[in-house]
Amino acid sequence: MPAPTWSSPVRYVETDQQGIAFNAHYLVWADEACTAWFADVDLPYADMLARHLDMRVRASTLEWSSSARFGDVVDVEVACERVGGTSWVLAIVVRVGERVCCTVRTTYVLVDRDGRPVRVPDDLRAAWLAGSQPVGG
Secondary structure (H helix, E strand, O other), rough: OOOOOEEEEOOOHEOOOEEEOOOOOHHHHHHHHHHHHHHOOOOOHHHHHOOOEEEEEEEEEEEEOOEEEEOOEEEEEEEEEEEEEEEEEEEEEEEOOOEEEEEEEEEEEEEEOOEOOOOOOOOHHHHHOOOOOOOOO
């Protein structure tokens, strides 16, 4: 299993009355892990902004396999599945130990400071693809 990109205990505030993590928190965890992943591949978000580039979420899909519960520690793995002309897809797997809880796929679009889509520069494409390991789901 690849090393997790981001980990966190499941906090009480993230659960329902049964102690099960509420579904919206999986997207928060995915977003935290993606931010860490960009830094891990040596392209932190601040560097993108310095290049007058930004990103927008186009779509996210979630598929749950089991529940994370209060007191569990979630490990969130991220890999770049593909890079297109102006967009890329990150595959994110949320686990508790070896157990997969949720698989998230998020499509991002690269935009300029005015919010218009722009082509993914070759150096970003190469870094994202080189920094990826397949994640199991």
